[in-house]
Each structure stands twice: as structure tokens, then as C-alpha cells.
Amino acid sequence: MITIGQLARYVGVSTKTIRVYHDKGLLPEPERDASGYRRYGANDAIELIKIRTLAEAGIPLARIRDLRSATGEDFQQALREIDDELTARIRGLRATQGRLRQLAAGHPAPLPTQISAHLEHLVRWGFTPRWMDLQRDLWILVFATHPDQAIILFQDQTEALADPALRQLFLDYDHAHDLDANDPRIDDLAHRIAEATRDRYGADELPELDATSEIPALIQGTVNAASPAWQRLDMLIRAQLDA
Amino acid sequence: MITIGQLARYVGVSTKTIRVYHDKGLLPEPERDASGYRRYGANDAIELIKIRTLAEAGIPLARIRDLRSATGEDFQQALREIDDELTARIRGLRATQGRLRQLAAGHPAPLPTQISAHLEHLVRWGFTPRWMDLQRDLWILVFATHPDQAIILFQDQTEALADPALRQLFLDYDHAHDLDANDPRIDDLAHRIAEATRDRYGADELPELDATSEIPALIQGTVNAASPAWQRLDMLIRAQLDA
């Protein structure tokens, strides 16, 4: 009969692991020899290998203990569940691996797919990186604070950008950043934006400002702080819409 | 700015997880508002998503912390290592899944491949299940106690079984189990076995009994206990070899 160390080497685990399995009732304690050493037979090796097979599948030891006293039918059923779960875990790991490679490729973070797709559209339409960052932050915060309404707002925004005329207004807003605050083109742009807004939403319901309350205001504040031209533009638009 | 709960829901983790990341220095503590609540911005969300991507790949949090202060080159290198490790883990899980299915299919335990292949050969050659169990236990114990010599002995045994004449002797040994202890065929078999042994190993070096000392003796004891015929057979063989 073999000692705990020999059994451990044969199966490829540590002696501590075997003792833990005894403590938790997974593997019965074997007989002791005259000096109190545990002595194992071939059967114990077989049982231990079975236990390791289950443990390596990630099954909690407590569940393995219960499984060992289950009937054949329950046991088969449990194995099927474990098999499915393993398949899912493998799929999950592959997905993680994909995200990791995106991260390595320089994509800064795997945002929710809707947002990152939106940002890629902006790139193609010629918006500046500055605008993209703003949009990214805005949508992250809106989705975080108002998950339900965010989807509606987001779809509305997507629609608006699909219209070339409206898209041009957004592009103009983006590029107005670098104008002098008193440039007359700003007054003109404010006028056109206010008009388009009224056309699209009617006179008095502006969904963005309504629904998410303080968040766009906060973003707008940051936005304005970045450029006197944007600040004046925002002021003019509000004045025209309130009138 | 959003609260810890909103950030947690957005990224899909618990608030506790975020606090743990603060404690461990993974994610910097954000500013607090007037009532002491943590307030997060869009940047924190992005950082947290990055951290989760790494954490879901199974990277220890301490390593993630270090990675965040690593240079681009080191970071890329680390990501490559992690990618390889993930690939290895996926392969490992698939292997585990295979072993699990073997277990479900009724194969009692995935023994080391050499042993299970040996046992399958025995089935094909017509040995009894009783003999197979004996062989299985014997080889498990020998491989556990004397891993180095076990391989040599095992190859020797494989060779012997490849010889039809020798194989027939083993088969006869197997079937002698059910004979009467005084059956004259036992004397005849003992004679033939002793002769074959001398032919194969020369007069005085019997590798099995030499090298692994007490183990085969122990097995032989169990074996003999199972059948008076085997007991007498063993006695006769020893007598002839010692002579």
C-alpha cells in the first residue's frame, strides 16, 4: 500500500489537496499503518482521479461530494449540466480573448457596442476627435444614469445624423469651436439650428433636455467651457427656442 | 456625475467590486460630493471596463494594478503572454470536457493512458474482468511506488504479451483460477511457466521480483487469496525457479 506522497505524485496533486479532500468528505480516510501514516490502495487512486476530473471542470468540492452519493440517473444529468456549463465557459473565454486583443490593438476600451458603433460613424462623417470624446462621455453618462430613456434618445440622435442636412448642422457646431465668439457665422448657425430643432420636435417638447434633466446640462457646461464660441452659440440657441 | 451604483450597473459589476478596486489601487478614488458620496465621470467608466476586461481574463488584481503603470511596450508584451495563457486555458478546459465525457460514458476513471491502453488490449485478447482488475491495481501501485522502473517493467510485460505463446500462458494462468487446487493441469502449467520465465530472463534475474520488491508480492498475496488453485500454482512456480 502506498503513502499519501506517492499517491499525490501519481495523480499529480499535492498532499495537502488529498488531506483537504479527506476533511471535506470527498475521499474516505484510508486505514493507518502502525505509525499513524495513511495507507492507500489502487482504488483510492482511481477515486482520486475521478474527483480531480470533476474538480478541474471547476465544480465546487461540496457539489462533488454530493455527486458521489447520487444515483446513476442524477449523476448523468449533473454531468450533462456541467458539460454545458463548460461549453459556455469556453465560449466566454474566447470572447474575453477577443476583447483583450481589441485592447491590445489600441482601441482604448470595449464600450457597449451601440456607443462604439456610433463613434465610428462620427469618424467617417468627418467629426473632430474633440467632438467624439464629448459624444463618448455624454452617452456613457446618459446610459449610466437613465438606461431606459437613453436608448430612445440614442435612436433619435442616430436618425438625426442619418439626415445629411441635420448632420451638416452638427458638423458646423463641431467646427464652430474654433471661431471667434463674435463671428457673425455663429448667429447664422444658431438661427439654423433653432429652426431645425423646431421642425423636428415641434415648438415645445425637446426630448433631450426634458428627459435626462441635468446630465446634458452638465455636459453642455463642460462643452461651453471649452470654447467661447460654443458658449455664445448655446446661449443664442436657447434664446431663440425660448422665444 | 454618476454614483457608484450607476457606474456598477452600467459596467455590470457590483458596487463592492468597485470599492475593492479602489482599496487595491486599481481604480483611483474619485472626488466625493457634499455628502461624502463618490462621484464618477465617463473616464472612470472607461477605466473600469478596461480593468474588467483584464480581470475576466483571470489576471490577478495585483498584476492588473502593476500593468496599469507599465509602459506601452511592456504592456503589449504582457498582453501577448496573457493571450497565450488564455489559449492554453481554453485547450485545458476542452481536454477536461473530454475526460468528463469519458466519465459519463461509463469508463470508470481516466487512468494514465499507458495503463488504460494495456487494459483494453487485455479485453481484446480474452482475459477475464477479474484479471483486468488485478492488472489495473498492480500497475497503478507499481507506477505510484516506482515511477522509473515501472516503465521498464511495463514495456517488458507488453512485449511478453505480444508473443502469442507467452500470452497463452498468461491466459492459462487467468483461467486456472477456477480449477480445483489439485488438478494436474496446474502442475503442467507451473512447469511451462517456469520454463518460459527461465528462457526469457535467464536463470537468476527476474526483473519484476527484484526491482519493485514488496509490491508484486503484495499483489500476489491478494491474488492467491482469491483462489486455492492460484495459490498452489504460485507455490509450484517458485519451487521450480528456486531449484
Next chain:
DNA sequence: CTTGACCTTTCCCCAAGGGCAGGGCTGCAC
């Protein structure tokens, strides 16, 4: 003004072992 849903900190708990201390056994070499 209360209620429920948040937030704060601190503390203990879990799995699955790893590692150490402090002691006993055994086998081999000298």
C-alpha cells in the same frame, strides 16, 4: 414626514488550498 432606495464604513465569511511550526518515523550512510 415617512418610506424605500441609495450611499458610507467596518467587520466577518467563503472556497481551495499554500505554507509554516513543532513533532514523530524511517531508511540509508557512516
Next chain:
DNA sequence: GTGCAGCCCTGCCCTTGGGGAAAGGTCAAG
């Protein structure tokens, strides 16, 4: 027969990545 290395024994604390509860402060809505 003595020393020493390498096993074995038990008992205890340590780790990772959080979970959960306690005890209290805050906020928004009815």
C-alpha cells in the same frame, strides 16, 4: 548506533476576489 534527509502527522494562519450584514447618513417621492 548515530546522524541526517526525507517522509509523515496535526494545527494554525494566510491568500484572492469578492459577498453579505450591521449600523448609520442621504435623497427623492408620496
